[in-house]
Amino acid sequence: xxxxxxxILRSPxxxxxxxxxxxxxxxxxxxxxxxxxxxxxxxxxxLVQDYAFARGLLSFQAVMTAKAPRAAYGLLIAGLTALxxxxxxxxxxxxxLKLELHGPxxxxxxxxxxxxxAAAYTRDFAVLAAILLGVEAAYLAAWSALPTxxxxxxxxxxxxxxxxxxxxxxxxxxxxxHEHPGRQPAFNEVLRHERDFWQMIWES
Amino acid sequence: xxxxxxxxxxxxxxxxxxxxxxxxxLFAGTLAIEAFRRYxxxxxxxxxxxxxxxxxxxxxxxxxAHVRQLYSFVGGALxxxxxxxxxxxxLGIELxxxxxxxxxxxxxxxxxRTAWHTDLGPTLAAMTxxxxxxxxxxxxxxxxxxxxxxxxxxxxxxxxREFDLLAxxxxxxxxxxxxxxxxxxxxxxxxxxxxxxxxxxPLEPGA
Numbered sequence: 338x339x340x341x342x343x344x345i346l347r348s349p350x351x352x353x354x355x356x357x358x359x360x361x362x363x364x365x366x367x368x369x370x371x372x373x374x375x376x377x378x379x380x381x382x383x384l385v386q387d388y389a390f391a392r393g394l395l396s397f398q399a400v401m402t403a404k405a406p407r408a409a410y411g412l413l414i415a416g417l418t419a420l421x422x423x424x425x426x427x428x429x430x431x432x433x434l435k436l437e438l439h440g441p442x443x444x445x446x447x448x449x450x451x452x453x454x455a456a457a458y459t460r461d462f463a464v465l466a467a468i469l470l471g472v473e474a475a476y477l478a479a480w481s482a483l484p485t486x487x488x489x490x491x492x493x494x495x496x497x498x499x500x501x502x503x504x505x506x507x508x509x510x511x512x513x514x515h516e517h518p519g520r521q522p523a524f525n526e527v528l529r530h531e532r533d534f535w536q537m538i539w540e541s
Numbered sequence: 542x543x544x545x546x547x548x549x550x551x552x553x554x555x556x557x558x559x560x561x562x563x564x565x566x567l568f569a570g571t572l573a574i575e576a577f578r579r580y581x582x583x584x585x586x587x588x589x590x591x592x593x594x595x596x597x598x599x600x601x602x603x604x605x606a607h608v609r610q611l612y613s614f615v616g617g618a619l620x621x622x623x624x625x626x627x628x629x630x631x632l633g634i635e636l637x638x639x640x641x642x643x644x645x646x647x648x649x650x651x652x653x654r655t656a657w658h659t660d661l662g663p664t665l666a667a668m669t670x671x672x673x674x675x676x677x678x679x680x681x682x683x684x685x686x687x688x689x690x691x692x693x694x695x696x697x698x699x700x701x702r703e704f705d706l707l708a709x710x711x712x713x714x715x716x717x718x719x720x721x722x723x724x725x726x727x728x729x730x731x732x733x734x735x736x737x738x739x740x741x742x743p744l745e746p747g748a
Contacts, residue, residue, distance in 0.1 A: 396658065441727065444734075448647045455653035529643075 339481055339497070341506040345474050348509060350467075353521050354528055361528035362478040364535035370493065371483045380489070381436055383538045388427040389442040390534070393450030394472065395420045400457035401465040409466075412507045416469075419504070426495075445537035449530040456523070463517035470505075470512040471527030477505045479535075543721055544712035547666065547729040548673060554733040558674060559681060563740040568682045570691050577692065578632045579743040582639035585625040587739070590649035591668065592618045597656040598664045602718075610714055617707050624698055644742040648735035655728055662719030666728040669715045672708040674736055675699045 345351060351358045366383065369375040395417065402413040431438045442450065456468055480496035495501070512520065548555070558564060563580070566572030592615055599611035629636045641649065655667045679699025686696055698704060719725045 400658075444647070447731070448643075448650065451647070451650035451654040454658050455650045458657035459653060 339477075339499070339502045341502040341509070342478060342481055344506065344509060345478065348513075350470065350474070350509075350512070350521070350524050354525050357525055357528040357532070358475075358478075361475045361531035361535075362482070364479070364532075364539065366535050366539045367479055367483060369539075370487070370489045373487045375489070379538060381434060382541055384427060384430060384434070385436055385438060385440070386443055386446045386534070386538060388424065388431065388438050389446050390450060391420060391423055391427065393453055395424070397453040397457045397465075398469065400454070401462070401469065404462045404465065406462070409511055412504070412511060416473075416504060416508075443537055443541060445533050449534055452526065452530060460519065460523070461517055463512075463515035464519045464523045466508070466512040466515050467517070467520035467524045468527050470508045471524040472531075473501075473505045473508055475528060475531045477502060479531075542712075542716050543719060543725070544669060544673075544715050546721075547669070547715075547726065550726070551670075551730050551733050554730070554737055555674065555677065558733070558737050558740060559678065561737065561740045563744055564678060564682075567692050567695065568685050572692070574632070574691070576743040578634055580739075581625055581628045581632060582634050582636065583642060583645045583739070583742065585622060585629065585636045586639055586641045586645055587649055588618055588622050588625065590652050591671065592622070594652045594656040594664065594668060598661055598668075601661055601664075607714065607718065610710060614707070614711060621698075624694070628694070642742050644735070644738040648732075648739060651731060651735060659724065659728075662715075662722065663724045663728040665711070665715040665719050666725040667732045669708075669711050670729055670732040670736060672704075672711045674733065676705045676708040679704060 354361075366375070366379060369379070398413060398417055398420065402410070402417065405413055428438065430436075441447075453468065453472075457465060460468075476496050480493050481502070483493045483497070485493045485497060512524075563572065563576065567577070595611055595615045595618060599608055599615065602608045602611060626636065628634075652667055656664045676699060679696060679701070682692075682696040683700035686693070690696065
């Protein structure tokens with residue numbers, strides 16, 4: 338297991354989230370990616386919705402960065418640059434598959450993005466750090482649990498890479514440094530959205 | 542007029558709201574009081590976000606005339622919250638202890654995101670449906686009402702001339718501030734979809 342993953346799993350965040358952590362990081366979609374049985378239409382749906390999500394996350398993180406203390410700039414700006422590259426990467430895949438990326442998002446994706454962006458403007462930085470940790474730690478946990486083989490190995494590697502893990506480690510440290518009574522509820526709320534997102538991708 | 546185009550192009554959702562089991566029960570007086578209690582609690586939570594969204598829109602207006610209008614809308618929404626407080630007292634609901642449901646949060650997060658992150662046009666488009674829909678439903682309920690009614694106060698409030706006037710004023714401001722863009726159409730429609738969900742939620746098992 339990636340060392341950072343161990344830190345996350347032992348963190349008070351995951352302990353306090355209870356079963357929500359498992360619900361947010363395990364999904365039938367991911368099982369199907371792992372065993373090679375994922376229907377192409379589910380993969381395409383994921384690509385389109387995750388692109389819409391990544392665009393929303395970029396807005397969230399840009400506003401969050403504007404509220405950040407100086408010491409967090411490097412980490413958050415590196416994350417923004419990575420998100421920009423990720424959007425390009427999604428666009429290339431979508432282009433090859435001739436997918437329309439700019440249609441209306443699924444209501445479940447929309448709810449998640451609305452939550453993030455509304456929070457970015459209205460919540461304290463400490464809460465935003467907990468939210469971003471929830472988003473990225475759940476993603477690292479979800480993908481890094483899969484074997485990096487099969488037709489989707491490129492995707493699994495992307496969110497299991499040491500570089501991504503190091504970034505999430507930075508977010509874990511950042512969130513830990515900023516206390517706020519609203520931070521664990523916000524972390525849990527992210528996990529609920531993650532859970533609903535995976536479910537939507539699989540069941541739509 | 543943009544507001545009329547938006548209302549007409551979403552007639553399907555308006556129709557679904559008008560004939561929703563919750564609304565039919567409310568009009569007929571047969572709605573379970575428990576469902577109404579749950580609805581009032583969520584609606585009070587929603588209204589707080591509505592007041593805040595008006596306030597954010599107000600802060601963005603350049604014209605003092607528009608600021609005054611939004612100021613009066615904030616006052617109108619605060620009056621509506623008073624009505625909810627009166628209901629809540631009658632129904633024994635502690636409004637401060639109400640936890641929002643996912644469908645309520647979907648609506649309030651959408652309103653907040655739109656108000657803070659987009660322009661005045663989509664913001665007004667997100668806020669108008671609630672006003673026009675409730676005026677429309679209130680008037681439909683009043684037309685159907687015969688004699689004493691368990692939800693008379695709800696029907697009276699939303700069928701009143703004052704509420705209709707308020708809805709018209711919000712629509713006029715929408716026409717003044719919003720361009721006919723996809724974002725405006727999308728915000729209006731999504732807002733109505735949130736309204737429809739709002740009626741469904743109190744009837745769902747486990748609500």
